[in-house]
Amino acid sequence: MSAAIDTIECMFEYGEMAPAAATLEESVSSVDAVRDLQARIRSMQATKLDSRLIPTHPAIADLLPGGGLKQGATYSVEHSATLLMAVLAGPSAAGSWCGVVGVPEFGVEAASSFGIDLERLVLVPQPGDQWLAVTAAIADVMGVVVTRPPKRASDGNLARLAARLRQRGSTLIVLGNWPQSEAMLTLSESSWSGIGNGFGHLAARQVTVTVSTRLGGRPRSARLWLPDPELKFVAVEAPGNAESQSEYLRAV
Amino acid sequence: MNSVPTILRSMVLWVPDWPIVAGVRMAKLPADAPLALIEKGLVFACSAAARAEGVKRGLRVREAQARCPELIVKPYEQQLDQRAFETIVTAIEELVPGVALVRPGICAMKVRGPARYYGGEKPAGLALVGLLDQLGIPGARIGIADGPFTAEQAARTATAAKRVRIVPEGASAQFLGPLPIRLIEIPALVVLLKRLGILTLADFAALPADDVLGRFGEEGAHLHALAGGLDSRPITPRVPPEELDVSIAFEPPLDRVDQVTFGVRASADDFIQALVGHRLVCTSLRVEIDTELGDYSERSWLHPRSFTAADVVDRVRWQLQGSGEVDTGLRSAVTVVRIVPEAVDAIGNHEVGLFGAGPDERIHSGLSRVQSMLGHAGVLTPVVSGGRTLADRQTTVPWGDRALLVRQPSQPWPGQLPQPAPATVFPTPHPVHVFGPKGEAVEVSERGVLSAPPAQFSPVASGRNLRRITAWAGPWPVSERWWDADAARRANRFQVVDADGVAWLLVLESIGAAGAEWSAEARYD
Numbered sequence: 001m002s003a004a005i006d007t008i009e010c011m012f013e014y015g016e017m018a019p020a021a022a023t024l025e026e027s028v029s030s031v032d033a034v035r036d037l038q039a040r041i042r043s044m045q046a047t048k049l050d051s052r053l054i055p056t057h058p059a060i061a062d063l064l065p066g067g068g069l070k071q072g073a074t075y076s077v078e079h080s081a082t083l084l085m086a087v088l089a090g091p092s093a094a095g096s097w098c099g100v101v102g103v104p105e106f107g108v109e110a111a112s113s114f115g116i117d118l119e120r121l122v123l124v125p126q127p128g129d130q131w132l133a134v135t136a137a138i139a140d141v142m143g144v145v146v147t148r149p150p151k152r153a154s155d156g157n158l159a160r161l162a163a164r165l166r167q168r169g170s171t172l173i174v175l176g177n178w179p180q181s182e183a184m185l186t187l188s189e190s191s192w193s194g195i196g197n198g199f200g201h202l203a204a205r206q207v208t209v210t211v212s213t214r215l216g217g218r219p220r221s222a223r224l225w226l227p228d229p230e231l232k233f234v235a236v237e238a239p240g241n242a243e244s245q246s247e248y249l250r251a252v
Numbered sequence: 253m254n255s256v257p258t259i260l261r262s263m264v265l266w267v268p269d270w271p272i273v274a275g276v277r278m279a280k281l282p283a284d285a286p287l288a289l290i291e292k293g294l295v296f297a298c299s300a301a302a303r304a305e306g307v308k309r310g311l312r313v314r315e316a317q318a319r320c321p322e323l324i325v326k327p328y329e330q331q332l333d334q335r336a337f338e339t340i341v342t343a344i345e346e347l348v349p350g351v352a353l354v355r356p357g358i359c360a361m362k363v364r365g366p367a368r369y370y371g372g373e374k375p376a377g378l379a380l381v382g383l384l385d386q387l388g389i390p391g392a393r394i395g396i397a398d399g400p401f402t403a404e405q406a407a408r409t410a411t412a413a414k415r416v417r418i419v420p421e422g423a424s425a426q427f428l429g430p431l432p433i434r435l436i437e438i439p440a441l442v443v444l445l446k447r448l449g450i451l452t453l454a455d456f457a458a459l460p461a462d463d464v465l466g467r468f469g470e471e472g473a474h475l476h477a478l479a480g481g482l483d484s485r486p487i488t489p490r491v492p493p494e495e496l497d498v499s500i501a502f503e504p505p506l507d508r509v510d511q512v513t514f515g516v517r518a519s520a521d522d523f524i525q526a527l528v529g530h531r532l533v534c535t536s537l538r539v540e541i542d543t544e545l546g547d548y549s550e551r552s553w554l555h556p557r558s559f560t561a562a563d564v565v566d567r568v569r570w571q572l573q574g575s576g577e578v579d580t581g582l583r584s585a586v587t588v589v590r591i592v593p594e595a596v597d598a599i600g601n602h603e604v605g606l607f608g609a610g611p612d613e614r615i616h617s618g619l620s621r622v623q624s625m626l627g628h629a630g631v632l633t634p635v636v637s638g639g640r641t642l643a644d645r646q647t648t649v650p651w652g653d654r655a656l657l658v659r660q661p662s663q664p665w666p667g668q669l670p671q672p673a674p675a676t677v678f679p680t681p682h683p684v685h686v687f688g689p690k691g692e693a694v695e696v697s698e699r700g701v702l703s704a705p706p707a708q709f710s711p712v713a714s715g716r717n718l719r720r721i722t723a724w725a726g727p728w729p730v731s732e733r734w735w736d737a738d739a740a741r742r743a744n745r746f747q748v749v750d751a752d753g754v755a756w757l758l759v760l761e762s763i764g765a766a767g768a769e770w771s772a773e774a775r776y777d
Contacts, residue, residue, distance in 0.1 A: 080777050082674035096426040097615060108646035110673040113407060123632045134622050141618030190753030195723045198705060201670045202747050202755050225673050
């Protein structure tokens, strides 16, 4: 079925773009049209109803499929604790409890300064062999659960955990790879400002955050301040990019 | 004169140096240990061994330690005093009913009943002294006289050889007469009377009663009566507090955690039921565990809401098992487990609402379940605290306990890292290697000068997986607690950015004269 749709999509792309390739604007609108059609096909194909979104930090909400974190879904975050905190900041600020299982190196001070409420944060640094049971127990009562699987769990256990998440409406964020994740968030091209060769200090960082989905759509990416000099997560404004960066360098 | 008030024959028991006796008993020290209890920086009480070395009440701690270097210094806790005396009073009550607690270390009782039972005042006193000796409190003194004030003075003048001092009936005034005026225990009045040339109780008692009443009021008249041996105060026996503690003895002693917890289960139910019977809930309790080899463990447990029977069992298990597994054997078999409520509250304040108490209750029960899987310290809530190192700046508290911040984050902490804080803080810093442009090791001299700019580093101890450093800052020296040889720390911190754009916080820690070692404390990723 999906292979058939892929061919339809390809036909759309080639069929539409070949005659209109001369003007850039037209091609952009045709790409949008293709995306709309893909979304329609996907919604007609979906086996479940649209799940509700939980409050998400605006900097990453636009990148995620559906425009935000979904209840009962699983997301995976790779190689970046700051990106993980950006994901947690939205729900935590909106009053949801967050549990962090199996991440002993979670930086509490950073979490607090990035807008995660420590009053509603619970850490289970060493779950040992029982990580799956602990994750499930925490997911029962908390809105957002972060976990790092020490080893691959069996498919049956994963399916049970996914069912439990859907039933409880909790969102699971996995550090590392996860077979059934709704989306995978990765970070690349990180560049720090405020630090030079022997002077200054780390002040702000620009990164490219890329979100790729399981359904195989085109990955979306954006350039973000993670964090900016005021410790906020915001999108980088394209034209002022180079100037603002040099400004911070001078200020330090 | 007024009508002669009825004066009760009284018996007073006095344990000399009670705070010290209590301190020694609670800390399980040898009886002849030199111990000093400190209040507000001054010695409040000291043991006989310490006194022999020249320590006395009112000395500063430093001077007391100079006089007796092996002095054991502990803070004075009035609560502990009272708690320890409570057990003694309970034991006395089994022998002599109607005990009035004067203050920790001193209690009074009527003498008539015991005197008739034991066949005389002296045998009654000796029986009480014998009981205290049995309880392991040598040196208790008994005074028997008319009225509790006279009896207390009699007890205080008893000697180690003759531990029961009896002042015959009607001889109080004669006995009290030569004693100094400071015994009336009102400092302002003592000073005034001394200025008036009244130095003994007899001098005070010789003043006309009406004049004393006119000059010093009711209180002065009362003290005047005391000085004359006319102490008409009744002895009001205390009402024994409700017995809410639960004590579970194991015979034969049990040496497995799961056996002990199983044994505690039924008693924990009774404990909670008894509290509910008094319309109370327990919000804080103390678990005391005695073992066969004489080990004693005591710990207070708090509960964010109130304890249920299962919570009590969990606390006993966590205290026994420490960080071990459920089925591990204990070092020595458990003989007695005591569960003592420390704070109780009216049950009305803790009643669950008609529609439940909202999400918090759900979260608490969920986290308690995880705690029962992983142990009390398995589930943590984080708090930001003050400090210079990253490990100092974050404190974790087990779920349900209150955070006690030693270092306040509101203080300035010069030398702390600039914001933003690193998102990954390694629980234990791991060794790394940092090299200069020519591959030489980078060092920092005594005066804070770098031997070479850091050009590449390896994030693993083996020195492989070299990464190029694109930007760096430092060294930022930290020299903490140089006055304490054990806790002193000298280090230089660096921020470096590697070729992948990941920033690291590297520390060059000085280790005595042997040199310095690089380690990675945190990652900005």
